[in-house]
Amino acid sequence: MSARADRVPGRARREGRAGLAFVAPALGLIVVFFVLPVVAGFLLASTDFDIYAIRDLATARFIGLANFAALLHDPVFWKALGNTFYFVLVGGPLSVAVSLGVAMILNARLVRFKGLFRTVYFAPVVTTMVAVATVWRFLYHPRFGVLNQLLGVVGIAPVNWLGDPHWAMPAIILMSVWKNFGYNMIIFVAGLQSIPGTLYEAARVDGAGPMQQLRHITLPSLRPMLVFVSIITMIGYFQLFTEPYVLTGGTGGPLNATLSLVMYMYKQGFRWWNIGFGATVALVLFLIILAGTLLQLRFQRERE
Amino acid sequence: MTPGTHPAHPKGNRLSMAVRVWVGGALLAATLALLSACGGPTRHATVLFWALGREGEVVQSLLPEFERANPGVRVQVQQIPFTAAHEKLLTAFVGGSTPDVAQLGNTWIPELVALGALEPLGTRVRASSLGPAEFFPGIWATNEIDGEPYGVPWYVDTRVLFYRSDLFAKASVTRPPRSWDEWRDTMRRVKALPGGDHYAMLMPTDEWAQPVVLALQAGAGLLRDGGRRADFKEPNFRRAFSFYVSLFAERLAPPLGLAQVANLYQQFADGYFASVITGPWNLEKFRLRLPPERQGDWATAPLAAMREADYPGVSLAGGSSIVIFRPSTKKDVAFRLVEFLADPKQQLAFYRLTGDLPARTAVWDDPALVGEPHLLAFREQLRHVTPMPRVPEWERIATAIAEATERVILGQQTEDQSLDQLQTEVDRMLEKRRFLLDRHPAGASP
Numbered sequence: 230m231s232a233r234a235d236r237v238p239g240r241a242r243r244e245g246r247a248g249l250a251f252v253a254p255a256l257g258l259i260v261v262f263f264v265l266p267v268v269a270g271f272l273l274a275s276t277d278f279d280i281y282a283i284r285d286l287a288t289a290r291f292i293g294l295a296n297f298a299a300l301l302h303d304p305v306f307w308k309a310l311g312n313t314f315y316f317v318l319v320g321g322p323l324s325v326a327v328s329l330g331v332a333m334i335l336n337a338r339l340v341r342f343k344g345l346f347r348t349v350y351f352a353p354v355v356t357t358m359v360a361v362a363t364v365w366r367f368l369y370h371p372r373f374g375v376l377n378q379l380l381g382v383v384g385i386a387p388v389n390w391l392g393d394p395h396w397a398m399p400a401i402i403l404m405s406v407w408k409n410f411g412y413n414m415i416i417f418v419a420g421l422q423s424i425p426g427t428l429y430e431a432a433r434v435d436g437a438g439p440m441q442q443l444r445h446i447t448l449p450s451l452r453p454m455l456v457f458v459s460i461i462t463m464i465g466y467f468q469l470f471t472e473p474y475v476l477t478g479g480t481g482g483p484l485n486a487t488l489s490l491v492m493y494m495y496k497q498g499f500r501w502w503n504i505g506f507g508a509t510v511a512l513v514l515f516l517i518i519l520a521g522t523l524l525q526l527r528f529q530r531e532r533e
Numbered sequence: 534m535t536p537g538t539h540p541a542h543p544k545g546n547r548l549s550m551a552v553r554v555w556v557g558g559a560l561l562a563a564t565l566a567l568l569s570a571c572g573g574p575t576r577h578a579t580v581l582f583w584a585l586g587r588e589g590e591v592v593q594s595l596l597p598e599f600e601r602a603n604p605g606v607r608v609q610v611q612q613i614p615f616t617a618a619h620e621k622l623l624t625a626f627v628g629g630s631t632p633d634v635a636q637l638g639n640t641w642i643p644e645l646v647a648l649g650a651l652e653p654l655g656t657r658v659r660a661s662s663l664g665p666a667e668f669f670p671g672i673w674a675t676n677e678i679d680g681e682p683y684g685v686p687w688y689v690d691t692r693v694l695f696y697r698s699d700l701f702a703k704a705s706v707t708r709p710p711r712s713w714d715e716w717r718d719t720m721r722r723v724k725a726l727p728g729g730d731h732y733a734m735l736m737p738t739d740e741w742a743q744p745v746v747l748a749l750q751a752g753a754g755l756l757r758d759g760g761r762r763a764d765f766k767e768p769n770f771r772r773a774f775s776f777y778v779s780l781f782a783e784r785l786a787p788p789l790g791l792a793q794v795a796n797l798y799q800q801f802a803d804g805y806f807a808s809v810i811t812g813p814w815n816l817e818k819f820r821l822r823l824p825p826e827r828q829g830d831w832a833t834a835p836l837a838a839m840r841e842a843d844y845p846g847v848s849l850a851g852g853s854s855i856v857i858f859r860p861s862t863k864k865d866v867a868f869r870l871v872e873f874l875a876d877p878k879q880q881l882a883f884y885r886l887t888g889d890l891p892a893r894t895a896v897w898d899d900p901a902l903v904g905e906p907h908l909l910a911f912r913e914q915l916r917h918v919t920p921m922p923r924v925p926e927w928e929r930i931a932t933a934i935a936e937a938t939e940r941v942i943l944g945q946q947t948e949d950q951s952l953d954q955l956q957t958e959v960d961r962m963l964e965k966r967r968f969l970l971d972r973h974p975a976g977a978s979p
Binding site: 280281284366367370371372373394480482484500501502 | 619620623626627644647648649738739788789790791792793795805925926928929936939940943945965966969
């Protein structure tokens with residue numbers, strides 16, 4: 230008895246050590262490529278590390294929370310924050326709604342060539358952003374763009390899509406929704422297919438119309454997908470970068486109307502080499518996304 | 534685990550020995566093959582040369598001659614896309630993997646000097662045939678920081694006026710404008726020509742080049758106190774700023790950003806705009822992409838000055854230089870490559886291959902350049918170029934200037950509000966520079 234009691238912890242310890250040895254490479258990679266950069270990011274955010282500090286580290290000053298203070302007084306940061314929220318709050322729900330709508334149409338029994346349409350709608354998702362943006366730049370062209378020519382047919386004056394600060398963000402949202410809805414659509418299609426047909430049958434027998442079926446059967450059954458899709462979409466949309474970067478030639482113009490937080494961070498860190506300040510922006514973005522995710526999870530849990 | 538308990542072990546040992554001998558032999562053979570492929574195992578140096586964009590492709594055809602003239606030296610060219618070059622140079626320097634020699638846009642020199650990445654070339658230049666007198670003075674100056682050269686000009690560019698001579702003639706304009714007043718008058722006449730929606734000039738609102746050129750022509754210094762403070766509220770800058778934004782208020786230029794100009798060449802050919810300020814890279818493009826029947830209808834001219842007496846007005850001193858990186862261990866060989874690329878014969882060959890304008894003034898007397906009518910304006914303009922303020926923060930400041938003009942053009946702010954904001958922003962950007970300069974009062978250039 231006592232001998233066995235002795236042996237077991239010894240063996241457990243040995244097994245534990247072996248286990249540790251097996252996960253060590255993965256842990257090592259996580260520490261080197263994830264933990265260290267995050268810690269370095271925190272440290273950088275409290276310094277004014279910049280181009281001068283790359284030459285001589287001694288010129289980097291520890292400035293505590295001064296970067297955050299400067300950020301709060303920077304009108305461009307507020308503009309970028311506002312733009313990002315505009316994009317997330319308008320573009321996010323719109324994208325989810327379009328995905329759901331298209332998924333339901335594709336799932337309708339009357340629609341033919343479902344495979345073809347699914348592929349066609351998914352195609353933009355796997356197309357290179359740069360190619361897509363180049364094409365959309367032509368669609369948005371104030372003089373030759375198809376969009377303005379279509380508007381002209383109905384008698385609407387041409388819109389300077391990417392040149393007018395009021396229209397630039399809607400233009401970005403329109404393109405992003407078109408580019409991204411296919412991915413969520415596939416998830417919704419899978420979800421719709423897993424809803425048993427008997428539920429709808431029973432509802433019809435009870436006299437439920439299409440709207441009631443949507444409200445009381447489709448949406449509740451899709452809740453897990455909706456949670457997943459809205460969180461992923463929100464996180465992705467908060468990281469808005471490529472769309473305005475390519476459509477506006479890297480400026481975030483006109484008048485910073487399409488400058489997103491990530492673009493602002495990129496400009497500060499990699500274009501102006503204000504790495505300390507850039508790290509501060511990254512941290513703020515991280516906190517916002519974290520808060521958004523927690524809020525959404527809490528909201529969904531309360532509803533359940 | 535002792536060897537005795539495992540009978541297989543000695544055998545394994547023997548096997549691994551055999552493998553080792555075999556691998557060793559193979560490596561030796563491969564090394565020998567490599568050495569002989571390089572022209573014998575005599576002493577030789579490989580110079581790593583980073584060149585950008587199309588130049589990086591074309592320069593390779595010049596290098597065999599350099600290698601013949603310098604036995605034992607090989608040049609390995611790595612081609613870097615222009616758009617990625619800035620970040621790549623920085624990461625290479627931080628990571629300690631810079632090349633020996635590189636092509637560098639001359640406005641990046643102050644930044645890389647601030648990093649301590651570039652080798653000062655003063656001593657080597659003085660001992661060579663490459664003196665400031667051999668180059669356009671404004672272009673040479675872009676390579677000097679506090680009197681020390683850090684690069685040797687390779688090719689140059691500046692911006693001149695490209696205009697539709699037929700439209701100018703139709704508007705009874707007899708010569709390219711020489712003063713701002715004459716220029717504005719010319720633009721008004723061209724704008725008044727009959728025909729649909731059209732403009733006298735294209736000046737992309739997100740480009741800093743045009744407002745900065747005008748400011749330099751007005752005699753603005755842009756920065757003061759040795760680059761410690763912004764200087765945007767003095768009368769010269771203000772005059773240039775007002776002139777620039779008034780061209781949009783009068784609808785002489787369309788309020789479009791660069792990304793919105795779908796096809797510059799087609800719109801120029803259609804007469805949507807009758808003139809544009811641009812650089813030598815567009816000479817070949819205009820020849821190739823304007824329709825043949827339009828080829829006689831365009832011309833180039835040096836920029837107008839604020840006052841006619843100062844004609845031609847100054848323009849930007851752009852172009853690329855060749856630099857040597859400080860960590861290089863082959864600086865002597867590297868400098869021979871710099872001398873080779875700056876040699877008039879090679880400069881001419883390079884011009885023929887790329888259309889890039891030679892930095893050596895002597896080459897401009899060659900018939901190949903003299904006989905080219907569109908180059909006359911460039912020849913004249915290159916004698917009147919001014920470097921930008923040589924501070925590492927320059928690119929950021931330039932962007933802020935463009936944004937300040939954009940705010941007024943798009944009607945978001947008045948001129949005063951915009952200039953106030955610009956002044957504050959740029960002063961803030963220079964805070965670190967002030968701190969460093971005032972900490973080491975004698976310190977050269979951070």
